[in-house]
Amino acid sequence: MWGESAAGSGSNVGVPDDLKYFTRTIALIFSLLLGYFLYLPMARIFLAPLSEALSRKTHLIKTGEPYPKASLGWGRAILEGLKLVAFQAGIIFAALIAAIAFPPLGAPAGIMAAVFTCGLDFMDVPLSVRGLPLKSKLGIIFRNKVLAFGFGFAVYLSLLIPIVNLISLPAGIIGSTLLMDTIEE
Structure with a gap:
């Protein structure tokens, strides 16, 4: 069922079935959580050129003026991106600690952390x-x-x-650009 090894291969010798199933279940849950927390940051990395172009075009359409040329070079942009990832990891780690220390707080803290980091990612x-x-x-x-x-x-x-999540990334970039333009006014 779970990719049992062939008889005589020696990989299952002495390991109880319950432990194997438990380990595989934990691995599955861990990989689902990892995918959940890494989806948006990874999508942002791979879609960065599109996101920036979409934001610039949205700003131009709304205001009639292009963004001024940003003074950040590649190295500075990478450093700022790493700072953002570290900041978000700290927030998610704090939510995880809250979930472990006080389980009833875990789900709300996790959702609030995900909502905050999601908004931060788009903005x-x-x-x-x-x-x-x-x-x-x-x-x-x-x-x-x-x-x-x-x-x-x-x-x-x-x-x-x-399916909706496929259009959420570009729609979120457009929405966050419009929101930031409105805040600036």
């Missing part, structure tokens, strides 16, 4: 195109935390729906 695109460092991006997001959290919640829910 990072128009703010990065503007050439802002992470500290400035977080300042803008925290000053408008209700809007940011509401937007993150809407996009988070749309990412949970199969």
Whole structure:
């Protein structure tokens, strides 16, 4: 059933079936959780050129003015991206610790962390195109935390729906660009 090895291969000798099934179940749950938490950051990495172009075009259509050329070079952009990933990992780790320390808090803390990081991921695109460092991006997001959290919640829910999640990434970039343009006005 679970990829049993051939008789005499020696890989199943002395290992109880219950332990094998438990280990495989834990591995499956771990890989599903890993996929859940890595989907959006990985999609952002691979779709970064499209996301930036989409954000620039959306801003141009809405305001009639192109974004000023950002002063961040490749090295600085990579450093800012790594800072963002580390920040998000810290948030997710804190939610995980809360879930382990106090299980009734686990699910709500995990959902709130996912909503926040989802909103942060999408709002990072128009703010990065503007050439802002992470500290400035977080300042803008925290000053408008209700809007940011509401937007993150809407996009988070749309990412949970199969097929709809395929258009959620570009729609989220457009929405976050329009939101950031509105906040600037």
